[in-house]
Amino acid sequence: MRIDIVSLFPEFFDAFFSHSIIKRAIEAERLSMGVTNPRDFSHNKHGQVDDTPYGGGAGMLMMAPPIFEAVESVIAQYDSETNSAYSIDEMCDEMSLIGNPSESIRRRVIFMGPTGQPFTQEKARELATYDQLVLICGHYEGVDYRVEEHLVDETISIGDYVLTGGELPAMVVADAVARMIPGVLGAASGAQEDSFYEPLLECPQYTKPPEFRGWVVPDVLRSGHHKNIATWRKKEALKRTRLLRPDLLERPLTKEEVKLLKEI
Numbered sequence: 001m002r003i004d005i006v007s008l009f010p011e012f013f014d015a016f017f018s019h020s021i022i023k024r025a026i027e028a029e030r031l032s033m034g035v036t037n038p039r040d041f042s043h044n045k046h047g048q049v050d051d052t053p054y055g056g057g058a059g060m061l062m063m064a065p066p067i068f069e070a071v072e073s074v075i076a077q078y079d080s081e082t083n084s085a086y087s088i089d090e091m092c093d094e095m096s097l098i099g100n101p102s103e104s105i106r107r108r109v110i111f112m113g114p115t116g117q118p119f120t121q122e123k124a125r126e127l128a129t130y131d132q133l134v135l136i137c138g139h140y141e142g143v144d145y146r147v148e149e150h151l152v153d154e155t156i157s158i159g160d161y162v163l164t165g166g167e168l169p170a171m172v173v174a175d176a177v178a179r180m181i182p183g184v185l186g187a188a189s190g191a192q193e194d195s196f197y198e199p200l201l202e203c204p205q206y207t208k209p210p211e212f213r214g215w216v217v218p219d220v221l222r223s224g225h226h227k228n229i230a231t232w233r234k235k236e237a238l239k240r241t242r243l244l245r246p247d248l249l250e251r252p253l254t255k256e257e258v259k260l261l262k263e264i
């Protein structure tokens, strides 16, 4: 999968690309990522990418043309690298319109903004099925609305608060999506066990030492009895969810969940 980020601050992403799971996913070629700066597509010799809003008002808005051109360039780049762009011959050949290879590319252009739909685990799982994601980071007081109206497929918000730019939200989305790509997490630490894979909070986890300042790891986890461990984990997940996120239990429950909830 390819994730392209369109941002005025490419250096924000240096640490993100070069550490831990994302770095390994890139090295293993499960994921490829890049940042494109709309300033490189400025129509002005000073590299201007923002201007005052029509109708007046405080602050500056990011202009549409550099953003459109940055997005179009990463799309063209992906298509040419995957050989899915039309050749001149193909364009002339009427038959080539049938089964156009570029139509088979699953791509999503996303604007990161507080007016978008809330980001969820389900959304991360869905986005991980695309071939290319293009995440556009806004800055300044906002972005010319033509970007949202005519360029993007959807706007995503990471929460009901306003940040100074879309860079952190883009990293949040890229991180959550990357770990859903098959093979990105180690086989032993499947995303299946996450909170929100099942709509339950994760159960408590412990590692060595078995006793720390008098606080001990629950005996069952050290018993080696796999069935008891699985039941304990499910019960603890339900307990935690009922306490901290009861809204997650407002759904049809499984028979096992109903039984365990009665026992808690």
Ligand code: ADE
Residues within 6 Å of the ligand: 112, 113, 114, 138, 156, 157, 158, 159, 160, 161, 162, 163, 164, 165, 166, 169
């Ligand atoms: N840009 C600024 N605030 C944001 C938010 N909450 N979510 C996504 N993008 C944003």
